[in-house]
Amino acid sequence: MSNSYFFNRLLLAIPTLAGAVTITFILLRVVPGDPIAMMTGPGATEADIAQLRAHYGLDHSIAHQFALYLGQVITGDLGTSISLRQDVGELIIGRLPVTVELVLIAMLIAASLALVLALTGTFWRDRWPERLVDSFIGIVVAIPDFLWALSLILILGVAMPVMPIFGRMDLTVSFDSWTNFYLTESLLRGEFEVTRSVLHHMVLPAVSLALPLMAITTRVLKSCLNAEMNREYVTLARTRGFSRLKVIYSQALRNALVPATTLSGVQFTFLIGGTVLVERIFGYPGIGNMAIDAVINRDLPLIQGLVLTFAILFILVNLLIDLFVTFLDPRLRHA
């Protein structure tokens, strides 16, 4: 694998990050409403307010504040949350594993469902299974994750109460986690009761996030597969006596996956944004839920830290997709 390719991709991430830092800073310094006035009670004296203002660095000029902020970000110091009065970095590190596990499971669901549906549609091309897949995808793709979350709550949480609709795991289960990666950690430590509970609570939020992504990925993969099925190597393999299933699975799929992954890769990054609302709806204690609280409380340092975290997640997912494409495409691997 060419190292310079990845080095270049990493370099490209720098302007994105710099943009994220700058835009959040600018946006949040024009917030109407004084965050200090909100955190102090009505009885606070002028001196108290001035002291707090100095403590959070809000008494300097805007340019000075930006320089200070930039310096802090580079050294990994994200400041102190105004509403929770804790270190922003620690707060985010504590909640991040929750979101990361949710996002990865959702991506797994989306990718595997898309694979199954696209293969079904291609194998039974121009027959009823393909039409069924197409109409199913047509409906799923139109509805965003926010509405899926609410609909799934109504269907599987209330009408047929088979799935939990709130929190990360049952209150009756206790788990003393060291890393906050409940799913991975409980599996490794062999506490399968915890794993079951965490997975059970993850089904609805993960499926809500996965459905729109699944629909788009299926569409892209299916049209890429259809294009491959018209190629000569497919006809050749069929005349040599390979079954249709075998040709699709062992030849066409491999070739179709490269353009399909490149095309639908962006959609995987959208899923990260989706966590904000889905976590809110399901009371899931990740960074998305935290972001809404931070905005409602006008907690500047926390909002800045979270936006930066989301930007980093975006970049990581993009890199992950690049890595996957290079893994699939031998031409890129040896470039």
Add this chain to the structure above:
Amino acid sequence: MPDGRPDLPVMHRILREPRVLFGLCILGLMCVAAILAPWLSPHNPLEQDLLFSFLPPSWQENGDPIFFLGTDNLGRDIASRLIYGTRTALIVAIVAATLAALLGTILGMIAGFYGGKIDMLISCAVDIWMSFPAVLLSIVLVAVIGAGLHAVIIAIVIIDWTRFCRVMRAETMVQKERDYVSSAITIGLSRFRILFQEVLPNLLPLLIVLLTLEMGIAIVVETILSFVGLSVASDTPTWGNLIQEGRQYIHQAPWLLGLPVACVVLSVLGLNALGDGIKEVIDPESRQ
């Protein structure tokens, strides 16, 4: 894209497409509900009556035919609140989508037609813009501008102009290579005039498709921001506010969540069907 004038035959084909008809029905219903809200609503949407709180829809047990779709925790009539909520949804859909289309189309056309440095600048802005999670950006924006309908509209325009910009840029670049543009240059028309009098009409069909889809997106964004408590005041009946209230009483009164969700889903499905249907007629290549 049809050759020549987009006249009758295309209109006929569009109106015979079942998805377009479905979409037009939904959009028509929404318009009727929004315009005639004061006459259609059986009750005042803000009127509280604690004696009649949590009444289920009239077809269910204990339902009261006076409150056709039931009542909420304060005894307010859900049917009336949903009808009035259509107003907010439609206003946001039309105003925000039109403004986003205007901004995105102008910038996209300029980038696609003039190329060079200005294209690089605009395209770069679009790329940076699109690398932010839209939901997070809209929430931060509304927090900055301050809650309210105008903030919701501004946020949608600021975020979604990129959708129009990208497509319109690409389409303008295609149109620019057509013979009619070279002819117009040969006869000495100004570039500005070519762009807006010759190229723009050819972009219109695609623009209508994008606009329809954007209306659906705007309705969802308004719902989301109401749900988070960052849109209009929480006692104003909007679909998002109804959803937010319904979420709290989900086990006690699931219809409080189900009915507004159904309204949003139906309107989004309708607008999507309308957009996709038109697109398929005017651009059959997009089918696969």
